Amino acid sequence: MKILITGGAGYIGSHVVKALLEEGGHEIVVIDNLCKGTQKAIDALKSVGAFEFIQMDLENIAKMDEIFKFNKFDAIIHFAAFIEVFESMSNPLKYYLNNTANAINLIALCQKYGVKNFIFSSTAATYGEPETGVVSEESPQNPINPYGRSKLMTEWVLKDAGAANRDFKYGILRYFNVAGASSDGLIGQNYPNATHLVKVATQTIVGKREKMSIFGDNYPTSDGTCVRDYIHVEDLAQAHLSVLRYLQNNDSSVFNVGYGTGFSVKEVIECAKKVSGVDFKVENAPRRDGDPARLISNADKLKAKTDWTPKHNNLEEIVQSALNWEKKN
Ligand SMILES: NC(=O)c1ccc[n+]([C@@H]2O[C@H](COP(=O)([O-])OP(=O)(O)OC[C@H]3O[C@@H](n4cnc5c(N)ncnc54)[C@H](O)[C@@H]3O)[C@@H](O)[C@H]2O)c1
Structure with missing residues (x-):
């Protein structure tokens, strides 16, 4: 498969790039503006296998269009986003512009160029404060901060786009608390001011x-x-590969990813x-x-x-x- 990975220099994205390189047989293009991700992660991943890295911002729609025009992607795995809940409360538009507007542009490019598979990093934060504490994919989604809402809106856009175009399949993955680093010590979580x-x-x-x-x-x-619910980042990474395989013979779907x-x-x-x-x-x-x-x-x-x-x-x-x-x- 030819796969575009946005945010592939970041924590979770880099583990998925690594898993795909280790699986082999894929042509991988990574886009990241390195606002949070690191060149160090990209360099480390290059020791695992070959892929193309383009340092750019998703909001550069003209350049994104060119990349889609010259690459026939089979799948997009979309990680690029801002992730800090407390920052999202003081600067919500930063979150809606990056996590929702940039995602919508990306989905529109998939429609324009006939990309068939889209895997989206969503979050347990879309559930808000559930009464029972244990949530299934069918549980009500009532996010309580702009970060969660920015992700839920993207879920809605994906569902509408998928309903209108049956050739376009999405896998929405709602991650719980992601932690850990690669077992071989090659990559891990880089942000110094993490709240995890x-x-x-x-x-x-x-x-x-x-x-x-x-x-x-x-x-x-x-x-x-x-x-x-803490999940090891390597198991989370493998969930993306599993859902990508699932989409080849099944309809779009939403999955919780936790233990x-x-x-x-x-x-x-x-x-x-x-x-x-x-x-x-x-x-x-x-x-x-x-x-x-x-x-x-x-x-x-x-x-x-x-x-x-x-x-x-x-x-x-x-x-x-x-x-x-x-x-x-
Ligand atoms: N870390 C968690 O516990 C967790 C939990 C639930 C969901 N998620 C979701 O998983 C995804 C990845 O999270 P992460 O923890 O790896 O964060 P991260 O910050 O390490 O990775 C995000 C990457 O996207 C890049 N990026 C951000 N905006 C961009 C833009 N406009 N253009 C290009 N690149 C851009 C950053 O440089 C970074 O490398 C996010 O979508 C996040 O919402 C994470």
Whole structure:
């Protein structure tokens, strides 16, 4: 397949590029403006296999049109987006322009040039604050911040485009809490100001942060801290390959991507202390707006309908891979 990957120099995109290069048989073009992704990730991926890298912004529609004109893509995997929930509340238009408007332009190019497959990185944030804490693909979507809404709107556009043109198939993947790094240590999560729990814990272990915070310890959960579904980035990457295969013989579909298991913030911190042997400093802080108490996937559909089989469903392994990466970088 000839596959265009937007945001392929970023955290999740780079793991999918790596998985596709390792699978072999694909012609890959990566577009990234490197606003968050890194040349270092691109260079590391070049050691795995050959692909074309174009440094550019998706909003350059004329250049995008040219790229589509000269490449007959079989599939697009669209990662490029801004991802910081709290920033999206203070600067919503930045999110709607990049995550929604740029995505719509990309979908329009797919229609114009007859691209048949589109895989979209959506998020559990589109569910908002679900009552039960466990969500299936059919659960109501009530995002509570512009980031979640920017992604939900793109889902709607994809669904409408797919309904109007049956040759255009989409796979919407709603990721839960992505963590870890590649098992061989080649690539990992780069952002220094990350708010992701596992990343922050490993940064604290290696001394890049003096301490870390628990935001709220009076939630209605077993130990009072928020519960999330952590998925290893390599299993998440493989889900894209599985859904791409699924689309070759099936209709468009939406999939949760998680393990269906919840860990509390305190449990993750205890795990990080155990794995590292470092008793790092943790302090209690007030709740953050918009943090639901529990957010866990019902991921039965992905397992039942596709050939996806998770291989790293183990919190210690996730934390260890993230820690190895943090130590090396
Ligand atoms: N990290 C998570 O836990 C998580 C959870 C749910 C969903 N997602 C979704 O997964 C996708 C990838 O997230 P990530 O964690 O890898 O983030 P990331 O910031 O590491 O990757 C995004 C990449 O897109 C690039 N980019 C952004 N805007 C661009 C533009 N206009 N033109 C060209 N390149 C652009 C960035 O440089 C970066 O390399 C995002 O769409 C995000 O919404 C992530």
